[in-house]
Amino acid sequence: MNNIISSILITLFFATSLQAQQGSSKNKTSKDNTIQTQPKLIVGIVVDQMRYDYLTRFYSKYGEGGFKRMINEGFNCKNNHFNYVPTYTAPGHASVYTGTTPKYHGIIGNNWYDKEIKKSVYCAGDDSVQSVGTAHDAGKMSPSRMKTTTFADENRLFTQLRGKTIGIALKDRGAILPAGHTANAAYWFHGADEGRWITSTFYMNELPQWVQNFNNSKQASSYFKVWNTLYDISTYTESAADENTFEGGYNGKETATFPYDLMALKEKNSGYDILKATPYGNNLTTDFALAAIDGESLGKDEFTDVLAVSYSSTDYVGHNFGVSSKEVQDAYLRLDQDLERLFNGLDAKVGKGNYTVFLTADHAAVEVPSYLASLKIPAGYFSGKAFKDQLNAFLKTTYNTEDLIENFSNNQIFLNRAKISEMGLKLADVQQSIANEIISYQHIDKVYTGQSMMKTSFSRGIEELIQNGYNQKRSGDVIYVFDPAVLSYSLTGSSHGTAFNYDTHVPLLLFGTGIKHGHTYKKTNITDIAPTMSAVLGIGFPSGSSGQPLEFVLE
Incomplete structure (x- = not known):
């Protein structure tokens, strides 16, 4: 009788063990399939x-x-x-x-x-x-x-x-x-x-x-x-x-x-x-x-x-x-x-x-x-020509030259570094001088120098977004930000480009x-x-x- 009971217990043990192994194998297969399942397109x-x-x-x-x-x-x-x-x-x-x-x-x-x-x-x-x-x-x-x-x-x-x-x-x-x-x-x-x-x-x-x-x-x-x-x-x-x-x-x-x-x-x-x-x-x-x-x-x-x-x-x-x-x-x-x-x-x-x-x-x-x-919400238009004329007049008065700027694009100013060196000026000083000048211009809200983008780590606000968009090799020497809802554009139609929510919030x-x-x-x-x-x-x-x-x- 004891031998029969022992045989039954041994059989049950092995059956349970086999089921557990099979269950484990099924679970593993299921998990592996989940891991490996990926779209065809x-x-x-x-x-x-x-x-x-x-x-x-x-x-x-x-x-x-x-x-x-x-x-x-x-x-x-x-x-x-x-x-x-x-x-x-x-x-x-x-x-x-x-x-x-x-x-x-x-x-x-x-x-x-x-x-x-x-x-x-x-x-x-x-x-x-x-x-x-x-x-x-x-x-x-x-x-x-x-x-x-x-x-x-x-x-x-x-x-x-x-x-x-x-x-x-x-x-x-x-x-x-x-x-x-x-x-x-x-x-x-x-x-x-x-x-x-x-x-x-x-x-x-x-x-x-x-x-x-x-x-x-x-x-x-x-x-x-x-x-x-x-x-x-x-x-x-x-x-x-x-x-x-x-x-x-x-x-x-x-x-x-x-x-x-x-x-x-x-x-x-x-x-x-x-x-x-x-x-x-x-x-x-x-x-x-x-x-x-x-x-x-x-x-x-x-x-x-x-x-x-x-x-x-x-x-x-x-x-x-x-x-x-x-x-x-x-x-x-x-x-x-x-x-x-x-x-x-x-x-x-x-x-x-x-x-x-x-x-x-x-x-x-x-x-x-x-x-x-028309709804009395602050907004306006930026004149690129007036901006350039005013800045060039400042450079003429301050440095006795209008040749310090090579390009204006993407709200950035690219300086003529060879000319700056030839005149014995420091790049960082010229960048800061321009930043200090244009911050007072109409529709300019903020101004940053290339030096500040490279030397300061920003972790919030528009400054962080500007830094994330600033490529040391390709970006300019001075970056300026328009007031909210200000465009350099025609009086009709919409545009984009800023760090404000109306440009950044997308589906x-x-x-x-x-x-x-x-x-x-x-x-x-x-x-x-x-x-x-x-x-x-x-x-x-x-x-x-x-x-x-x-x-x-x-x-």
């Missing part, structure tokens, strides 16, 4: 000149499949900001994908003065490459001026170049900088009299057949039609009156009011370029992005691909018509439909649960200053594989996006990344 969307409040202001008129789908299925970071200035297109796109600021990635503006060669350079300009898809110089572009890698570069390195990267935007810089240095391709739209998607020899020597087919389809020409409001204009109660004095409009039309006959207006507005400045430019971008998913077989194998899409038309519309215009509202309602079309395409082509999307902006925008002034929506559902009011930075995508993929962070993964958005 990352889609990064940058909306050019999108304020955060465009999400909330137009929310009731959005459909269910675009912005609302991202919010309802994904994570909404409601207090997302740029942590540097200047807030322009090129630095914005570079910072989103590199996870760092101009201090490190080097893209300090769309254009900047090169202190070595003594002339202005373009962020993506590259005379060492040739255009592909056009005979025009519009294709002579590359990411060579960007100093650090993007998360797309890191994915290419991680997969031994088997994961693809494709960048797409109407603007060359919106396609090139996000895609990084190792991209399979970046494509941008050359308007004028051609209306074609092009690239450069940095990526390839001839356009792939699918791109040629798209260009030959004359899809761009199909958008030369009447732009009217998507819905009855009387329902656009979130915007100002259609006819007012704060909007620009198009050449050939007396008023900036709906409708706009693009076929009739194209000749006086640079041909195909007028499409960029309407929502149809975003339609065309979506058309091309969907064609790229098919043409490049994105998300079709075990190696994660990256598709970087930038919607540029919202920036053109915003600059032209301003933040409160009905044109901007219509552009976003139509963009919402484009997002739905893109997400439906991803569902069908890549599969639900197989992709991850983030959406943000490269900067936001200020209300038209003349409109704010950050994430959804898809690896992303939780929820929202936060915790402050997040634009530089957190790239390391978060790296964390989703389990790859190395971009080489200069200074942001942190947003753990609370990750499953």
